[in-house]
Amino acid sequence: MQRIGPYYEYNDIEMFIKKYKINKLPEECPMCHNSIQPKIVSVYEYGENKYYTYNILQVAFICTSLKCRELFIAYYRKESYPIGSIIGYELYKSAPSKHRTIDFNDIIDNISKKFSEIYNEAHIAEMLNLNQICGPGYRKALEYLVKDYAIYKNPDRESDIKDPKKLLSHCIREYIEDVRIKELANRAAWIGNDETHYSKLWVDKDINDLKNLMKVTLNWIENDVITKKYLESMPKK
Structure with a gap:
C-alpha cells in the first residue's frame, strides 16, 4: 500500500459533486461473509462539522454476491485535515452484520x-x-454439556443430575468417570465460575482459556463416544 503524505493510497468516491478519499473498500460482506468488491449506493456525512467537512462518513454499499445482494453501511472516520477539496477517511466498521455461528x-x-x-x-x-x-x-454452556453428557452415560440417574441443587462440581465428581475429562471439566468450571463472581480466583486466566478447555473437553467426549461405539459394535471374536 503506497503512503501519500498522511494517507495510505485512498480510493476516490465522487457523489453529489463532492469528492472524498477513503483508504479502502470493504473486502468482506458483513452479512454473508463472502469476499466481494461492493458497489457504492450512496454517501452520508455526519458528526462534528469542521472546515466544512464532517468527521464521520457513512457509505452505503450493495453486496455483489448473487446469493446475498444485501445492503450494508461502511463507517469511515476522518483521519487528517482536509487538503483542498479532498478529505481522507479510514474504514473502521461495517454494519449490520450476521455473525457466523459455530x-x-x-x-x-x-x-x-x-x-x-x-x-x-x-x-x-x-x-x-x-x-x-x-x-x-x-459457563452455562459448559454446565449443559457436562450434565447432558453425564445423563448420556448414566440415563438411570437423570433425575438426580437434573436436580436444581446439584452443583456442576458435584456432577463432575460423581458422574464423569474418565480422569482426563474430569480434570479438564473441573478446570473449565473453575474459570467459568470466575466469570460469574465479583472477584476472580484465577486472575491469570480468561474466557480464551475457558474456551480452550471446553474445546479439549469436547474432543475427549467425542473420542469417548466413538470408542464406545466401535468397542460395542466390534466385540472380540
Whole structure:
C-alpha cells in the first residue's frame, strides 16, 4: 500500500459533486461473509462539522454476491485535515452484520442440543464485545454439556443430575468417570465460575482459556463416544 503524505493510497468516491478519499473498500460482506468488491449506493456525512467537512462518513454499499445482494453501511472516520477539496477517511466498521455461528458435530448435538445453542449465544455476545456477559454464557454452556453428557452415560440417574441443587462440581465428581475429562471439566468450571463472581480466583486466566478447555473437553467426549461405539459394535471374536 503506497503512503501519500498522511494517507495510505485512498480510493476516490465522487457523489453529489463532492469528492472524498477513503483508504479502502470493504473486502468482506458483513452479512454473508463472502469476499466481494461492493458497489457504492450512496454517501452520508455526519458528526462534528469542521472546515466544512464532517468527521464521520457513512457509505452505503450493495453486496455483489448473487446469493446475498444485501445492503450494508461502511463507517469511515476522518483521519487528517482536509487538503483542498479532498478529505481522507479510514474504514473502521461495517454494519449490520450476521455473525457466523459455530457448528458442532452430530455427536455433541445428539448429546446436548442446548449446549450448542447457549455456546453460540455467548459467542455472538463476545463478537459484539459484550465481554461482561459472554463469560457467564460460556459457563452455562459448559454446565449443559457436562450434565447432558453425564445423563448420556448414566440415563438411570437423570433425575438426580437434573436436580436444581446439584452443583456442576458435584456432577463432575460423581458422574464423569474418565480422569482426563474430569480434570479438564473441573478446570473449565473453575474459570467459568470466575466469570460469574465479583472477584476472580484465577486472575491469570480468561474466557480464551475457558474456551480452550471446553474445546479439549469436547474432543475427549467425542473420542469417548466413538470408542464406545466401535468397542460395542466390534466385540472380540
